[in-house]
Each structure stands twice: as C-alpha cells, then as structure tokens.
Amino acid sequence: MTQATIATRDGTTTTLIEETLDEFRQHLRGPLLSPEDEGFAEAARIWNGMVEKTPALVVQPTGTADVVATVNFARDNDLLFSVKGGGHNIAGTALADDGLTIDMSRLRGVIVDSGEQIVTAQAGCLLGDLDRETQVHGLATPGGFVSETGLAGLTLGGGFGYLTRRFGWTVDNLREVEIVTADGQVRRASREENVDLFWAIRGAGHNFGVVTSFTFQLHEVGPTVFGGLIAWPFERADEILETYQALTDDASRELTVFLNMRRAPPAPFVPKEWHGERICAMIVCYSGDLDGADEALTPIQALENPIVDLLQERPYTGMQSLFDAILPKGKHYYMKSEFAPELSDDLLSTMRDRFTESPAPGEMVIMHIAGALNEHDLDDGAINNRDARFALFPLAMWEPDDSKGDQYREWVRDVWEQLQSYSTGGNYINFQTADEGYERIETTYGDNYDRLTEIKEKYDPENVFRVNRNIQPQLE
Known part of the structure; x- marks a missing residue:
C-alpha cells in the first residue's frame, strides 16, 4: 500500500502517503488492511447485506494499545472513523464508507x-x-x-x-x-x-x-432451560393473540414469550405443505426451575394442534442460537421499532390486519420485556424507555437478488407509522435504520438527551465518534 485516499470528518477526502501509513503501522501489532489485502473483504463485511459501504482502511487491533494508536491517528488526521464489534447493527454504522474502520474481531477473550x-x-x-x-x-x-x-x-x-x-x-x-x-x-x-x-x-x-x-x-441461569418455537395456522390468529394477551398479563418473570406473525420458513422442522404459508408463532423461553415449566406454559399448551412444536428442554446456549440459521449474514434486513405500554385489543387487531396485507418477506414481532427494567429510576443510564413493556417490530428480510426491496421497505414504514399511535414514544436505538433522522435519535433518549450532549462535549468535543446514531456535542 503506497498511499490511501480516505474520507475526512468534514465530508472531503485526503490522501495518506506511504510514509504516514508506515509510521502508523509501526504503532500497531494488528494488521492495517486496504481493499487489496487478504482478509479485508471479511473485515468489511457486516450482517445486513442491504448496507453497501466499503472503508478505505481497516485496523484489526490485538489489544488496547492498538486501539489507542488508531483513535489518535483518526483524530489527528481528521478521518471519518467507525467501530465494528460484531457488525450486526441494522443501519450499518459499523463501517465508515471510504473512511477508517477499527474491527475488534480479534479481541474475543x-x-x-x-x-x-x-x-x-x-x-x-x-x-x-x-x-x-x-x-x-x-x-x-x-x-x-x-x-x-x-x-x-x-x-x-x-x-x-x-x-x-x-x-x-x-x-x-x-x-x-x-x-x-x-x-x-x-x-x-x-x-x-x-x-x-x-x-x-x-x-x-x-x-x-x-x-x-x-x-x-x-x-x-441454565445450563438447561425450557423453550423453543411453537406455531399455528394464521387463520387462528385471533385465538392465539387473545391467549398471548392474557398470558403476558400474568406470566412470571421466568417466562419470556415473543409473538411472531410470518410465513413459515422452508426449514426441516416445518412440514413441507406449510412452507411459505402464513403462521402465528410463539418463541418461548422459561429460565426458572424446570419443575415449574409445565404450569407456566399451560395457556400455550392449551392451544391444541400446532403445526410445529419445538418446545422442550434445551441448553440455554441452544436457545440463544436457535434462530441463527434463519437470520444469516448477507440477507437484506429492514425493520422499525416502537415500545408499547400495553397490548390493547386495537393494537393487536391492527398488527393482525396489516400482516394480512404484507409482502412475502414481511413479519410482525411482539416482544414481552416487562419486569426488571421498569423498576429502575427513569434516568438510570442513558437508555431511557423505562416505561416499555412490549417491543413492536415490523420487519422484512429478503435475498439480495430480490428486486422488490423498495416495496418491502414501504410496507414496513407504513406499518410503523400506524403503530406509533400505540407507542410510549420510545424506540430501540439498535434497530434504527439509516433513513431515520436526527429527531428520531432525540426521541429515543427523551429527557436524557440534553445531558448526553453535555457529556459528549466533555469527552468528544470534535465528534470523532460520529459514524453511529449520533449525539452531537453542544458546540456543534
């Protein structure tokens, strides 16, 4: 690598000459990669295949000293800079397009x-x-x-x-x-x-x-929990939703149940005649004493004749990885999020009806999260959203060669706009997409936002860390 043309924080580009790059490399133990180097493609690859960004340079640190050297180099040269951990963020903020990305994948102790x-x-x-x-x-x-x-x-x-x-x-x-x-x-x-x-x-x-x-x-917790996926025909949605509504009113905290309206995947555990058909599913995890699992799951087990029933004792690690295969790296993913204080009849019927109009990759997800998070003070951390009891996610995922991406995104956005009337006003920052503007970030943090700008000014007044859902320092 003789030189590199790279994006700067002000939106222009600069050229880093060979001597500058060599000096930087001398401060690193891990590799400094450019697009022609082996390993660069994987280092610059993230989960959401819809994101098309390519950094000019990638550093893969082997320790904290490499991180210090990289931060100093990015700051001193005014470079557009991003941080990649697992690269699983929906908006693709792990990558700085044409900039410098630090890929933490070698630090896994x-x-x-x-x-x-x-x-x-x-x-x-x-x-x-x-x-x-x-x-x-x-x-x-x-x-x-x-x-x-x-x-x-x-x-x-x-x-x-x-x-x-x-x-x-x-x-x-x-x-x-x-x-x-x-x-x-x-x-x-x-x-x-x-x-x-x-x-x-x-x-x-x-x-x-x-x-x-x-x-x-x-x-x-564990090492064994009781859980998995259970699904019924979508035609029974009213019955399933009514059961879910009642279940989440009374469930012990050891029981977490998410509800998913989607089309059945062509997976080995799904009967072939149901592949691609609309279903209403629950994802269940009971992490308490296993002797109490049957009682906790009685309302679910009363819903007879499921299409799929994978509820069983399984390792907690198996529960955590149960859906890895149907959420692979490289597909196109697009979603929106809202937090809700309750599951009203109107909310549930709205989600049901909108799912019936969904394109094939469209899904509706409700996650029951009420419990311990609600017991902290409202300002215990920047996280906010202490009033959240359910998380709502309209989403779509599709193959890269599918030409109907615009249609899928439009459906997700339309559903999301309708769900906002049921929201606490909060949303999940990790699921914000690249097309959600600055006002959405302010809404996420609510009353905590002004304090965040003050702390940003103290620790990052030049906004070096801006390739993210960005909190701007007060001076900007």
Missing part, C-alpha cells in the same frame, strides 16, 4: 469469576462467545437472541433478550468498562469512577469512545 458472579469480555466477542464461557458455570447475563450478535453493539445501545424480564436491559447488568476516549486516554468507567461517562455509555455508548472490555453481573 472472556474471563468468568464464578465466585463473584461477574464476567469480563473483550469488545470483539459475539454473544455466543460470552454464553459459552458463562454457561460452564451455569451463569448468564441478559443479551440478545442471536448468538452471532456483537456483544459491544448490543450493550452500548441498551440490549435485551430472553432474560430481560428477570434482570433488565443488558446495560442494567453492566458493572464496568474499559474505554478509549477521543483524546486517546484509557479510562475505566463504572458507578464509582467516571460516573458521567458510565451513565452515557449505558444506552448511547457508541458516541463516547471505543470500549475495549465489558464487565457484567451474572445470574444463575
């Missing part, structure tokens, strides 16, 4: 202290890495429902999964981080140290630096 019930994980970890190590000890922390999700991105945007009803947002379980801020300093942030930074990281963390490690509180 996990250390479990089973006595203290805490775990420290490096920022390149996927959820599967974390779950694999913590489940050796029968421990877990709330985090997602796809094992290939990046731990860093999930956490910094709040994070939720099957255990959220019991233990809150992922960031409610965050004890400490190591972070490299825009000035190149390595800081620890917790409830006792750099308290303002720690508050901001818990929900808007993409904006304040490169987190190199996370320390979480763990809880006794």
Whole structure:
C-alpha cells in the first residue's frame, strides 16, 4: 500500500502517503488492511447485506494499545472513523464508507469469576462467545437472541433478550468498562469512577469512545432451560393473540414469550405443505426451575394442534442460537421499532390486519420485556424507555437478488407509522435504520438527551465518534 485516499470528518477526502501509513503501522501489532489485502473483504463485511459501504482502511487491533494508536491517528488526521464489534447493527454504522474502520474481531477473550458472579469480555466477542464461557458455570447475563450478535453493539445501545424480564436491559447488568476516549486516554468507567461517562455509555455508548472490555453481573441461569418455537395456522390468529394477551398479563418473570406473525420458513422442522404459508408463532423461553415449566406454559399448551412444536428442554446456549440459521449474514434486513405500554385489543387487531396485507418477506414481532427494567429510576443510564413493556417490530428480510426491496421497505414504514399511535414514544436505538433522522435519535433518549450532549462535549468535543446514531456535542 503506497498511499490511501480516505474520507475526512468534514465530508472531503485526503490522501495518506506511504510514509504516514508506515509510521502508523509501526504503532500497531494488528494488521492495517486496504481493499487489496487478504482478509479485508471479511473485515468489511457486516450482517445486513442491504448496507453497501466499503472503508478505505481497516485496523484489526490485538489489544488496547492498538486501539489507542488508531483513535489518535483518526483524530489527528481528521478521518471519518467507525467501530465494528460484531457488525450486526441494522443501519450499518459499523463501517465508515471510504473512511477508517477499527474491527475488534480479534479481541474475543472472556474471563468468568464464578465466585463473584461477574464476567469480563473483550469488545470483539459475539454473544455466543460470552454464553459459552458463562454457561460452564451455569451463569448468564441478559443479551440478545442471536448468538452471532456483537456483544459491544448490543450493550452500548441498551440490549435485551430472553432474560430481560428477570434482570433488565443488558446495560442494567453492566458493572464496568474499559474505554478509549477521543483524546486517546484509557479510562475505566463504572458507578464509582467516571460516573458521567458510565451513565452515557449505558444506552448511547457508541458516541463516547471505543470500549475495549465489558464487565457484567451474572445470574444463575441454565445450563438447561425450557423453550423453543411453537406455531399455528394464521387463520387462528385471533385465538392465539387473545391467549398471548392474557398470558403476558400474568406470566412470571421466568417466562419470556415473543409473538411472531410470518410465513413459515422452508426449514426441516416445518412440514413441507406449510412452507411459505402464513403462521402465528410463539418463541418461548422459561429460565426458572424446570419443575415449574409445565404450569407456566399451560395457556400455550392449551392451544391444541400446532403445526410445529419445538418446545422442550434445551441448553440455554441452544436457545440463544436457535434462530441463527434463519437470520444469516448477507440477507437484506429492514425493520422499525416502537415500545408499547400495553397490548390493547386495537393494537393487536391492527398488527393482525396489516400482516394480512404484507409482502412475502414481511413479519410482525411482539416482544414481552416487562419486569426488571421498569423498576429502575427513569434516568438510570442513558437508555431511557423505562416505561416499555412490549417491543413492536415490523420487519422484512429478503435475498439480495430480490428486486422488490423498495416495496418491502414501504410496507414496513407504513406499518410503523400506524403503530406509533400505540407507542410510549420510545424506540430501540439498535434497530434504527439509516433513513431515520436526527429527531428520531432525540426521541429515543427523551429527557436524557440534553445531558448526553453535555457529556459528549466533555469527552468528544470534535465528534470523532460520529459514524453511529449520533449525539452531537453542544458546540456543534
């Protein structure tokens, strides 16, 4: 690599000559990759195939020192800069198009202290890495429902999964981080140290630096849970929705049930005659004492004659990876999100009716998340959304060669606009798409937004970390 033309923060480009690149490389132990190098394509590849971005350069750090060198280089040269953890973000903010991307994928160490019930994980970890190590000890922390999700991105945007009803947002379980801020300093942030930074990281963390490690509180979960997927013909939707509504009114926190209206995938566990047909499904995870599973699931099991019934005892790690195969890297994904305070009859009938009009890749998802997250103070972290009891997601996923992407996105947007009348006003920052504007970011953080701009000004006044759902410093 003799030189590189690269985007700057002001929207122009600059040329980095060979001597500049060589000097930068001397400060790194990990590789500095350009598009012609082996390994670049994978380093610049993310989950959502709809995102078409290519960085000019990618650094793959092997430790915190490499992160410090990269942040200093990006800042000193005014480069457009992004951070890639697992690359699972829907909007593609892991990549800086024509800029400099730091790919954390080589940092995947996990250390479990089973006595203290805490775990420290490096920022390149996927959820599967974390779950694999913590489940050796029968421990877990709330985090997602796809094992290939990046731990860093999930956490910094709040994070939720099957255990959220019991233990809150992922960031409610965050004890400490190591972070490299825009000035190149390595800081620890917790409830006792750099308290303002720690508050901001818990929900808007993409904006304040490169987190190199996370320390979480763990809880006794597994290693076996009861759960899986169960589905019925969509023609029974009214019956299924009524049961779901009643179930989520009374369910113990050990039981998490998500509802999904979609077309049945051509998977081996689905009878062939149902492939591509509309179904109404529940995704179930009971993480309490297994002796109580039958009683907890009685309302679901009373819904007889399912098309598919995969409910069974399974490893918690198996529950976490159950849907990996139907959410592969490279498909086109588009979704919107709202948080709801309740499941009214009108909301449920609206979602049912709009699904009947959906194009083939269209889905409706309702996630029951009420519980521990509602018991924290409204300003306990930047995450906001403490009034959320359900998460609503209209979405579509399709193959890259499908020419009807515009139609699918239009359907999702139309449904989303209709669902906003049932919303708390909040939404999930990790599921915001690239076409959602700045006002949407302000809405996400609500009353916490002004405080975030003050902290941004303190730690990143030049907005070095701007390739994200961006909080701008007050000076801008």
